[in-house]
Amino acid sequence: MKRTIDILTGCCKRYAALLLSALILVPSMSGCQDFLDTESSHFSDNKLDSPSDTLYSVIGVLYKLQSLSDRTILLGELRGDLADVTDVTSSDLLEIAMFNVSDENAYNSPRDYYAVINNCNYFLANVDIDMKNNRNEYVFRKEYAVIKAYRAWTYLQLALNYGQVPFVTEPILTQEEAERDYPQYGIEEICEYFINDLQGLETMEVPSYGTIRNTDSRLFYFPMNVLLGDLNLWAGNYKQAALCYYNYLNTRNGVNVGYPLTTSLIQWSRDEINWRGKSLFSSGSGEVYSSTSELITMFPGDSIPSENQYSRLNDYFNPTQNNNNRPSITYSQSLADLSASQVYCHLTNSSDVIYAPATLEGMDRGDLRLNSTFMSTRYYEQDGMRLPVRVNDKYSSRNVHLYRRTMVYLRLAEALNRAGYPRFAFQILSKGVNNSVIASEVLPYCTTAADSAWVSQFNFPNNQYVLRTAVEMTTENTMGIHSKGSGWTEYNEYYVFPDDSTLTPDARLAYQIEKVEDLIVDEEALEFAFEGHRYYDLMRVALRRGEPAYLADRVYARRGAAKVDEMKSFIAKDLYEPANWYLQWNGEIGIEENEYLHTSD
Numbered sequence: 001m002k003r004t005i006d007i008l009t010g011c012c013k014r015y016a017a018l019l020l021s022a023l024i025l026v027p028s029m030s031g032c033q034d035f036l037d038t039e040s041s042h043f044s045d046n047k048l049d050s051p052s053d054t055l056y057s058v059i060g061v062l063y064k065l066q067s068l069s070d071r072t073i074l075l076g077e078l079r080g081d082l083a084d085v086t087d088v089t090s091s092d093l094l095e096i097a098m099f100n101v102s103d104e105n106a107y108n109s110p111r112d113y114y115a116v117i118n119n120c121n122y123f124l125a126n127v128d129i130d131m132k133n134n135r136n137e138y139v140f141r142k143e144y145a146v147i148k149a150y151r152a153w154t155y156l157q158l159a160l161n162y163g164q165v166p167f168v169t170e171p172i173l174t175q176e177e178a179e180r181d182y183p184q185y186g187i188e189e190i191c192e193y194f195i196n197d198l199q200g201l202e203t204m205e206v207p208s209y210g211t212i213r214n215t216d217s218r219l220f221y222f223p224m225n226v227l228l229g230d231l232n233l234w235a236g237n238y239k240q241a242a243l244c245y246y247n248y249l250n251t252r253n254g255v256n257v258g259y260p261l262t263t264s265l266i267q268w269s270r271d272e273i274n275w276r277g278k279s280l281f282s283s284g285s286g287e288v289y290s291s292t293s294e295l296i297t298m299f300p301g302d303s304i305p306s307e308n309q310y311s312r313l314n315d316y317f318n319p320t321q322n323n324n325n326r327p328s329i330t331y332s333q334s335l336a337d338l339s340a341s342q343v344y345c346h347l348t349n350s351s352d353v354i355y356a357p358a359t360l361e362g363m364d365r366g367d368l369r370l371n372s373t374f375m376s377t378r379y380y381e382q383d384g385m386r387l388p389v390r391v392n393d394k395y396s397s398r399n400v401h402l403y404r405r406t407m408v409y410l411r412l413a414e415a416l417n418r419a420g421y422p423r424f425a426f427q428i429l430s431k432g433v434n435n436s437v438i439a440s441e442v443l444p445y446c447t448t449a450a451d452s453a454w455v456s457q458f459n460f461p462n463n464q465y466v467l468r469t470a471v472e473m474t475t476e477n478t479m480g481i482h483s484k485g486s487g488w489t490e491y492n493e494y495y496v497f498p499d500d501s502t503l504t505p506d507a508r509l510a511y512q513i514e515k516v517e518d519l520i521v522d523e524e525a526l527e528f529a530f531e532g533h534r535y536y537d538l539m540r541v542a543l544r545r546g547e548p549a550y551l552a553d554r555v556y557a558r559r560g561a562a563k564v565d566e567m568k569s570f571i572a573k574d575l576y577e578p579a580n581w582y583l584q585w586n587g588e589i590g591i592e593e594n595e596y597l598h599t600s601d
Contacts, residue, residue, distance in 0.1 A: 048127045054143045055209055057123050061150050062220055062299070064116045066309040068157065069299040069400035071107040073313055073532035075161055075583075077329070080534035081554040082525055084332040093316065093328055100572035103586050110165070110589050113158045120151035122171040145204040149222040152194035156231065159190045160536055163582035163591035167193075191235035198228055202247065212300070215399070216289035219298050223248055226296065226408055233415055234540060239454070242415035245408050246458055253291045258464030260477040261409055261432060262292065265484045266372040268356065270349045275360055280372060287399060297403035310398070317395040317530060325380035325389060333560035335370065335529055338522060342366035342485075345492035351470045353491045367526050369485035394530050406527055409481060414520050418544070420509065421455065422516040426497045429516075429523055431490045432478040433458075434465035447505075481523055517541060539581060552576045 048057060077083045078097040085097050095101045101108045124147060131139045158165050167185035172178050185193070202224045209217040229244035252259045269277040287295060301311035305322065319325035344356035344366055356365075363371035374390040381387075409428055417425035424442045427433050431441075438458060446452040468476040482489040489495050498515035500508060524537050535551075542550040552575035556567045573580035584590030 048123065048140065049131060054140060054207065057127075058143050058146055058207065058209075061116060061119045061123070061147060063309070064112075064119055065150060065154070066299050066301065067112045068116065068154070069301065069402075070311055070313055071112075072157060072402065073400060073530075074107055074316075076532035076535050077530055078535075079555070080538060081558045082332055082335040082529040082534050083329050084558060086326070086328055086330055088323070088326045089328040098571050099575070099580065101583050108583055108585055110158065110162065110585050113154055114168075116154045117151055117158075117168065118172055120147050120154070121169060122173075123147045124151075125171050142205055142207040145201040145224065146206060146221055148198060148201060149224055149227055152198060152227060152231065153222050155185075155190050155194065156187075156234070159185065159187045160539070161583050162585070162589050163187075163579075165190075165589055187234055191231045195228065195231050195235065195237075198224060198231075202228065202244075203251075215287055215298075215300060218289045219287065219295060220300065222297055222403070223252070225251070226403060229408070229411060229415070233411060236418075236544070238415045238419035242412055242419055243457070245412040245415060248408060249412070250459065256464075257291060258461065258477075259291070259405065260465050261406065261479065261481065262294075262477050263468050263479050264294070265479075266368045267487060268344070268346055268368075270347070272346075273348070273354075275356060275364065278368065278371070280375075287397065294404045294406065295401055296405060296408070297401075299400045299402065301398040301400060303398055311400050313400060314395045314398065317392040319378040319380060319389045319391060325378050327389065327392070329530075330390075331370065331374070331529065332558045333563075334554070334558050335525065336363075337560060338525055339363070339367045339370040339485075340365040342526070343492060343494040344368070345487040345489060345495070347470060347488040347491060353488070355494075356487070367485040369526050370529070372485070373529070392530060401531070406481060406484075407533070410520060410524055410527065413481075414517070417513055417516045417520065420451075420513070422509070422512040423497060424455065424458075425516050425520065428480065429482045429489070429519060430480040430492075430495060430497075432465070432467050432480050434460045434462045434467060434478060436462055437467070481527060485526060514545075543578070548576045548578050551581065 074093065074096060078085075078093060079099065083097075085094055089097070092106045095105050096107060124144070127140045127144060127147075129138070129140050129144050133139050155165075155167075164184045164186045166182040167189070168182050170177075204224065206218055206221045206223075211217070212220075225244045225248035229241045229248070232238070232241035232244060249259045264282050266278060266280045268275060269279045272278075286293075287298065289295075302309045304310060305312075314320060315322045316328045318327050320327075346354050346356055348354065358365065363374065373393055375393060376391040377388045378391055379386050379388055413425040413428040416422075416428075421442065423445050424433075424438070427437050427441050431437055438455065438460065442455055443452055446455055465478045466473075466475045468479045480489045482495060486492070486495070498512060498519075500511050503511055521537060521541060525534060528534065528537075538551040538554055542548055542552075555575055556564045556571070559567055575581065579591045582591040
């Protein structure tokens with residue numbers, strides 16, 4: 001077993017200060033630099049037995065989680081195929097992009113993950129979940145569920161980035177405890193453990209601490225059903241993953257209230273025939289919590305750059321005063337090519353179906369979401385010239401966004417597809433889903449009574465999920481995700497369900513599943529570029545298929561098909577070997593040579 005004393009670090013005291021607002025006073029704590037400092041052991045008898053401990057405990061863990069926010073995005077994007085470096089990119093970011101991450105890299109610090117985990121372990125070991133207040137209400141049960149979710153999410157991130165990691169569920173408070181050998185868990189074991197650990201907490205309400213620094217505190221949590229959906233998706237439990245995502249959508253706004261995708265999109269104006277005017281409609285955007293809000297989970301960031309929890313993503317992705325209008329990360333040629341390759345289907349005011357010409361230039365070609373992300377331009381001076389640089393509108397906040405509604409729908413589609421229902425998954429992409437769509441496009445293709453019964457569990461009432469029509473109505477709130485940037489997908493003759501009737505039934509279904517999965521992966525790229533998901537999406541599919549090339553070929557093509565060999569020379573690792581997909585640190589954590597991490601189907 002690997003020695004864990006250097007990586008299991010964190011804070012063992014009762015509180016941590018999260019400087020969300022100068023108006024909020026939170027008791028502070030000093031950090032333990034490592035667990036050789038055995039004076040921390042005297043905290044082992046501290047019990048969480050006061051109602052005031054609820055807020056402070058959650059905020060203390062959230063404070064530690066903030067240190068993971070930037071790297072969650074950077075490790076998920078820079079190693080993928082949608083983002084690229086620039087000529088001013090720092091060595092830390094360049095190392096990530098080229099799979100050559102050193103021990104000294106600022107974003108290669110397992111200690112930070114274990115600081116979160118140890119805080120969670122300390123809370124869970126010391127909390128009295130049966131304690132009630134003078135109104136006979138349980139004091140800690142909501143916080144108990146929140147902390148369990150934080151711990152599960154952190155362990156999942158740790159395993160996704162390092163492969164196999166020391167697994168500890170008790171707080172480390174002494175040197176002796178830090179020096180013990182702990183079992184090594186990979187993604188499979190992590191998922192199995194936390195799927196069981198979180199059972200029964202799906203319906204637990206989250207605590208409400210009101211508005212903190214002008215942000216609804218309900219945005220600081222991981223919804224249990226979404227987290228369980230992710231764990232089951234990685235574990236290969238596809239039916240259970242689909243039900244978890246559906247249960248979140250079905251209960252998020254309470255009984256008899258849906259959580260539809262909305263018709264938020266960027267499109268060519270309905271009266272446009274010269275391809276000059278676009279219209280952008282956004283519903284539920286911003287950092288608000290409401291029945292229609294897109295954002296589900298975010299980590300708050302400090303507003304002052306000198307503070308430890310300040311997010312630098314805005315400066316990395318955007319031209320700002322802090323970087324002299326020279327961003328470190330831009331879109332890749334691969335993303336530009338994928339976006340341009342989409343066929344935009346246009347529906348005119350007279351309901352004529354036409355297609356945007358492939359001769360349109362730049363970001364006007366194909367899908368318009370890349371265009372929407374980089375709609376604004378700033379300028380910088382170089383060698384006496386005033387040069388343009390595009391603004392990435394996904395990074396205009398000091399806070400870091402992690403989960404949003406469209407992600408849940410696309411992961412639902414991914415799970416449904418792998419569960420054996422590619423037609424159901426395809427409707428989420430193309431038309432949108434409600435009960436009428438399920439009845440006409442999914443149930444007729446179920447081949448057994450068991451399949452029909454399983455699909456019938458999914459209830460999207462027509463009056464809550466209203467499909468858009470050619471004649472726009474104010475009640476419309478549902479469409480296919482591909483239409484967010486590619487026009488009227490439900491009329492697009494070039495975007496149809498993939499099928500091959502010449503195959504045997506089993507081979508035909510396998511063909512459909514693989515081709516729909518390819519469409520989902522492309523949709524994840526078009527919709528979630530720069531949001532920190534891409535590398536893990538490619539990894540999940542590559543492991544599922546047992547095809548390392550599924551990830552490797554896309555990463556090597558980051559700068560376009562003509563520069564694959566060039567990228568292979570820049571990237572320091574052979575990406576056809578899955579062991580090279582994971583970070584290592586100090587020879588004590590990470591996949592070792594010739595180790596192979598595999599997730600089950």
